Each structure stands twice: as structure tokens, then as C-alpha cells.
Amino acid sequence: NAGVTQTPKFRILKIGQSMTLQCTQDMNHNYMYWYRQDPGMGLKLIYYSVGAGITDKGEVPNGYNVSRSTTEDFPLRLELAAPSQTSVYFCASSRGTGPSREQYFGPGTRLTVT
Amino acid sequence: TQLLEQSPQFLSIQEGENLTVYCNSSSVFSSLQWYRQEPGEGPVLLVTVVTGGEVKKLKRLTFQFGDARKDSSLHITAAQPGDTGLYLCAGTAPDSWGKLQFGAGTQVVVTP
Numbered sequence: 001n002a003g004v005t006q007t008p009k010f011r012i013l014k015i016g017q018s019m020t021l022q023c024t025q026d027m028n029h030n031y032m033y034w035y036r037q038d039p040g041m042g043l044k045l046i047y048y049s050v051g052a053g054i055t056d057k058g059e060v061p062n063g064y065n066v067s068r069s070t071t072e073d074f075p076l077r078l079e080l081a082a083p084s085q086t087s088v089y090f091c092a093s094s095r096g097t098g099p100s101r102e103q104y105f106g107p108g109t110r111l112t113v114t
Numbered sequence: 115t116q117l118l119e120q121s122p123q124f125l126s127i128q129e130g131e132n133l134t135v136y137c138n139s140s141s142v143f144s145s146l147q148w149y150r151q152e153p154g155e156g157p158v159l160l161v162t163v164v165t166g167g168e169v170k171k172l173k174r175l176t177f178q179f180g181d182a183r184k185d186s187s188l189h190i191t192a193a194q195p196g197d198t199g200l201y202l203c204a205g206t207a208p209d210s211w212g213k214l215q216f217g218a219g220t221q222v223v224v225t226p
Contacts, residue, residue: 040123040219042118042202042219045213045214092156101212102147103157103159103214105155106156108156
């Protein structure tokens with residue numbers, strides 16, 4: 001199993017451009033998440049999904065959109081990129097409910113907006 | 115949002131020394147997880163603690179969940195260079211269906 005894969009690994013965007021960060025998991029997990037990680041700030045939840053067709057906002061959703069048409073894929077869309085969106089983005093998935101379920105993370109996408 | 119504060123932010127020690135990382139909050143968590151993250155990679159789960167007062171050991175790592183489920187600690191005995199990394203605590207608040215709230219992390223550097 002590949003686990004959680006993310007593409008691209010690195011990307012530089014100009015202000016106002018748009019892009020989609022791809023995330024795929026092959027563990028048949030229902031739950032998927034997008035986080036951003038800024039230096040010294042830990043991980044902040046952007047959006048999450050509890051299954052295909054169901055998504056909801058996390059802590060920092062502004063400037064982002066998501067969709068979940070299949071169990072495997074959870075792309076994150078950036079519209080009108082801004083310098084404040086420069087960050088490392090992580091996608092994660094988990095199996096199900098319960099307080100102790102483990103989240104499996106992808107390797108991240110490092111995005112710079114200039 | 116329930117805040118998790120980690121201390122210290124940075125820790126540099128020699129191989130063979132012991133270290134403790136703390137994760138504190140004023141709020142109660144249903145469970146608390148510890149992750150380790152290495153440069154260029156995503157976090158990897160080390161342990162989950164669920165019961166107040168719970169202590170779990172993973173080889174040289176000892177994890178403790180506070181009695182009131184508001185704090186946790188990670189203790190590493192006889193640290194090795196392979197323990198170098200960013201240690202993150204993450205809590206699940208009651209009635210949050212399991213969404214994780216992460217602390218800012220503690221960067222640990224163990225030099226030979």
C-alpha cells in the first residue's frame with residue numbers, strides 16, 4: 001500500500017493564480033483531512049470529510065475549497081492565491097470514529113506564493 | 115478551539131541524556147496523541163492516551179496523560195540521535211467527533 005500520496009511536492013504560485021493540491025489514499029479510509037503547517041504554529045485544520053460527498057470546514061477554511069467525489073481522493077483547491085497561503089500542506093486520512101483513531105499523513109506539499 | 119501549549123519550543127541535548135516535553139491545556143480532552151515529524155515528511159503517530167492518569171511506554175519513550183485529562187508529557191530516556199525530530203501533541207475535544215487540535219510542537223535535537 002502507498003498510504004497517503006500528495007502531489008505536487010513543491011509549487012511556486014504568483015499572487016492571484018489558482019491551483020489544486022491532489023491527495024489520494026489507498027487504505028479505504030472514510031475520513032480525510034487537509035492541514036496547513038506554518039513555522040512554529042503546529043498544524044491547522046482547513047477542511048475535512050467524513051465520506052464521499054460530505055465535507056465541512058475546519059479552523060482556517062478561508063481561501064480554500066474541497067470536494068470528495070470518491071473515497072480515495074480529496075483535492076484541495078486554492079483560488080486567487082495570496083502570500084498568506086504560503087505554507088506546507090498535509091493531507092491525512094483515518095479509518096473511522098472513536099477518540100483513539102490514528103491519522104495517517106501524506107508527505108506534504110510545500111507551496112510558496114509570491 | 116481548545117488550545118494546546120507545548121514546552122519547551124526547542125530542546126538540544128547530548129546523546130544519553132534524558133528529556134521531557136510537556137503539553138498543557140486549560141480544557142479537557144477525550145484523548146491525546148503524540149506524533150513525531152521528521153524534515154520533509156508528515157507526522158507519524160507514536161501513541162494515543164485515553165484514560166486520565168494513563169502511562170504508556172514505547173521502548174525508551176514514556177507518555178503520561180494527566181489525571182484531569184488536560185495535560186500530557188513525553189519523557190525520553192537515554193536519548194539517541196535517531197530521536198531527533200519535531201514532537202507534536204494533538205488532542206481530541208469532547209463532542210468534536212474526533213477532530214484533532216495540534217500543539218505548536220517541540221523541536222528536539224540529539225547530538226552524538
